[in-house]
Amino acid sequence: MPEEKVAKAIERCNATRTGQERVDAARLPGRLEDPAETAYISIDDIGVTRQKESRKPGSGRETKYVENTVVHVAHGSGRYILAGVGMEGMFRLLIAFLLSNGLMKGRNLVFFTDGASNIRSSLERLFPYRPYTVILDWYHLEKKCREYLSSALKGKDIRNQVSGELLKYLWAGNTEYAADYLLHLGDDIVRNREWLQKLIQYLDKNYSYIPCYALRKELGLRNSSNPVEKANDVAVAQRQKHNGMSWSKHGSSALSHIRAIYLNGEADTWFREKRLGFQLSADEEECA
Incomplete structure (x- = not known):
């Protein structure tokens, strides 16, 4: 700027x-970044109750969670949501998405986080080769x-x-x-x-x-990770966080992926052609 x-x-x-x-x-x-030349990336985790494969008689009801990682990418008027279980896997998918959309070269990368140490450590491990900015929401x-x-x-x-x-x-x-x-x-x-x-x-x-x-x-620049908070809600919480629900790691991840496909407006190409456009889209009505 x-x-x-x-x-x-x-x-x-x-x-x-x-x-x-x-x-x-x-x-x-x-x-400070020029918004027109910047990809804004918000990352957050959301836990859903994990389904136990078996329970021994008399054992306690220890609650454990399946942690979904949700990533919201915004550039210009374009938006895209990535969601699934496993932070490192989602970060690798994010790198592929940024490369696919030409955002790794000649663009600023600004990450918004809630301060979680696992997000920062993943960034340090997977983005050591290019500059980026991290902002605490x-x-x-x-x-x-x-x-x-x-x-x-x-x-x-x-x-x-x-x-x-x-x-x-x-x-x-x-x-x-x-x-x-x-x-x-x-x-x-x-x-x-x-x-x-x-x-x-x-x-x-x-x-x-x-x-x-x-x-x-x-200057009209972002200070908040609100987009990923909303994405958390519509991609995971609305479907998977209800009383009595519990999920396997595979099931939770698969449902999160499918929900993200709908939110990105790619359901037709996925179910008809078994492919994803994997491109930024302005058609994101539920997360607008």
Whole structure:
């Protein structure tokens, strides 16, 4: 994105901000992407109850899950959903899809995640040969902060006040000051400093993935992995997460694949010709 456009957006952001809430160009990690030249990839896991092959008399009812990985790819007006069991397999399928659509060369790759370590490790293992950007979804960052603060502080009112201040700094991408702010909270409002320290460690661990959300919003860039949350719902949850349902690994994966075929508008070519177009499509009514 042109530097002049970014500079003007920073001025607009800072027109109503003071102190550590201001957007600081020095904290920006690098050039921001041009949406027209970017593939936005959102990844998330969703678990469904696993079907047991057998149960011995008197054994407990230990609940285990089959983990589906759902990937939502967006480029321009095009959308595509990949869904199935096995994160590494889905990442390899994603690489094939990106290659098939010409998105591995001359395009920015921006991944949105909820901060799960298995997603980051898969990216590091399977994309070591080209640059990419990882962004921590704002909704999950906000949710995590409120959860930790609920255990760390004395009462809802104090939690709301502190989280309001903290999120202002994080919205501006000022992670260092946010951590310092938490570190210096007084004993009169802190109930459990261990939880406060866990939040500081969480921010430190995800430091590289927390951008300046305020600037991205001002420039019309994405801050959220909402598309994959919706894809999770329509590709897996609506069909497989109901009371009394349980699934084998193979069955859950197969149904997720078929549901994704319908969502991508490829049911006709698959059932008639046994092939997939494997191309970005704007025809994604259920996930619009």
